[in-house]
Amino acid sequence: MDTIKYLLQEQDIPKYWYNIQSDLPEPAAPVLHPGTKQPVGPDDLAPLFPMELIMQEVSTEREIEIPEPVRDIYRQWRPTPMYRARRLEQMLDTPARIYYKYEGISPVGSHKPNTAVPQAFYNKQAGVKRLTTETGAGQWGSSLAMACSFFGIECEVYMVRVSYDQKPYRRGLMEAYGASVTASPSNKTNAGRSILAEHPDSTGSLGIAISEAVELAATSDDTKYALGSVLNHVLLHQSVIGLESMRQMEMADDGVDILIGCTGGGSNFAGIAFPFIGKKLRGEGGPRVIAVEPSACPSLTKGKFAYDFGDTAHLTPLTKMHTLGSTFVPPGFHAGGLRYHGMAPLVSHLHDIGEIDAISYNQLQTFRAGLQFAQAEGILPAPEANHAVAAAIEEAEKCREEGVSKSILFNLCGHGNFDMQAYIDYQAGKLVDYEYAEEEIAMALAGLPVV
């Protein structure tokens, strides 16, 4: 009764990314120019992204070919393993069959390199010399730093001040890959300087860091910007997770009844879920899909489906998404990767048309689930991934109570090696559940742009 691994061969690394825009019953709402409020064209985005990525952003082709140099690098850790968690099933005494796809074996320990590598590749191809980006906890920043070091591109990361001070290890990793890391808000940009003028002690936010990185890219010729989640092309690149999982479920000779992913910006969730949802949209059937978010940053469960900015300084285009308002600052909880005020437009759209269920958990329940998982399966999950683990355990316990055997698949998007302080705090009883303030969200939502 031990954990079973389902391992694909190198030739099984997908040759094409899957683009869910091809299968939508109605297209997602267009992205709007922040000034004119008219749909943006490719040229509007050209200062920020190379044309190949812009074309992917708006493509409605079902399959987009993965360039060979990108597959060459994917090969280093892909195909990633899928496991049947039989030791966990035993621990839970459940008739459920629990599967997890494990993205933590990438060199930086998460799914983020799946998009960092193609983004660096297309930028290199377009002659870009430098990429700017933002990072919160540092998963994305270290992935882009690694990808840039492979392609010989400079990497400049704006790291939320509070993480910069409290999480020196992720910063150290980015610097090990040769990236330069700046605490945000900084004096290097207008956006940063204006925040600092008003709040000299600002601890920063992802929205502010995005403003800084975007401003730098928009105002330098040889520099572009890279985003680690939310955008359509990022979700597209992550589809390798779900495409591989489908083949691995065939190896396991099993179907999926319940599919689970955690959501911050939406990219790891979309990565595993979109290929399955696409089949469903094409009438071929598919699982119930659950997005799990933290109660402390509940964009899908408590936010509004409306046009909003991606950043605090309102430099980005307007996208229609589930949002808590671009001025919403989530409280200090430990899943740093899930602290974004918005949700990927494609995830939001699919939630809106009823293809995705959303639930939220408080952090104590997720850490409890993560430790249970570690003791059964050996892998200590990232706090973000613990949200998916907690949902899988809850569904497996329901199976036990109801005496039914369902097949549950979740995405274990990363390991927790860089999050030990959170586990130590949890085990020392120092973490508390946070009840977000309804009025804070209401206030942030009241500030949504009028479109």
Add this chain to the structure above:
Amino acid sequence: MDTIKYLLQEQDIPKYWYNIQSDLPEPAAPVLHPGTKQPVGPDDLAPLFPMELIMQEVSTEREIEIPEPVRDIYRQWRPTPMYRARRLEQMLDTPARIYYKYEGISPVGSHKPNTAVPQAFYNKQAGVKRLTTETGAGQWGSSLAMACSFFGIECEVYMVRVSYDQKPYRRGLMEAYGASVTASPSNKTNAGRSILAEHPDSTGSLGIAISEAVELAATSDDTKYALGSVLNHVLLHQSVIGLESMRQMEMADDGVDILIGCTGGGSNFAGIAFPFIGKKLRGEGGPRVIAVEPSACPSLTKGKFAYDFGDTAHLTPLTKMHTLGSTFVPPGFHAGGLRYHGMAPLVSHLHDIGEIDAISYNQLQTFRAGLQFAQAEGILPAPEANHAVAAAIEEAEKCREEGVSKSILFNLCGHGNFDMQAYIDYQAGKLVDYEYAEEEIAMALAGLPVV
């Protein structure tokens, strides 16, 4: 010109461990009882280890079957990948072919579970309820903690006080697996109490922690002791590394000219090297084998090949090994896994009969090599593994200077995710090379037991 992965199938996980004792031209010196100075028998070791492990310790069978439940757990991360480091070769502009076996994809990030799992298995089979052990940096302790959680055995870890205070993250990981972790020296044992009586502020050492763990096992009925390196059965379990590597070199259709591993107690080095050395001993040819150790703890290059104790309180049997003396306390350098005063008897013996070359590096050179490797290959190595990386790079540079293309294989025994402070200190210029004091070693060697 990208990194190439050589990936075996699950059915290629070795079914037998390779025992180099079968191929030695002359047997290694016997282990002696500390009181009688006579060779120990199995019964002398029975208070500490289950009989299956004692039999493996003295076996001269070439192949020892790996129990199916152990292979079932190995399957979770084995076979581990072997890579050809073509991006590193390109960076070094070398005609050398550089291969590395990567053990960092195990759940705890190193090769240590290869022996932690069978040790927990055999103890469980023997009805043992609790295992005690010591740990320095924590790689071994977290591996045993994980293995014990799989088999439902209690795990009690004595962690060197200085690491306990300075490396809370590894401690957090052990506790996440349910282990109890005690700073050593502690008040729980006679060995600990007598040290504390004399040195209330003792920061501990691996030798002291071993004394405590051994004492507890020797004085409790349901408790045994587990060691993470040095002993023959530990090296035996690690042979899966080299056995897989041999098959992977066949996949690469290449031979090995130079084989490299870093050495602390000797287990990861033996793991990759012994199957190759065995072929050589059987007259089938093989590579030049290099053991790399830190200049700050140079047991092979500066120690004496003599009988010594494994611990500070002199509770262990006497083994003939390269040693710096059981009272030698290495200075504070960052490769915590390489701080042991002795060297595995089998590695020492093979060095003594000329089968192994030994070299030592100061730490600055090893960190420089580690960063070079990370920027080329994406994986940030553990500081221990950086010693092997540095030797591989030096040999590859020799190839460039001499215009010859050699094949170099080294063991990348773990990742550096839990060692970020060391990298940060290195990049901030805070690390220094340590010149060990000749007289310190001389003094410790003067105290060697008379046999």
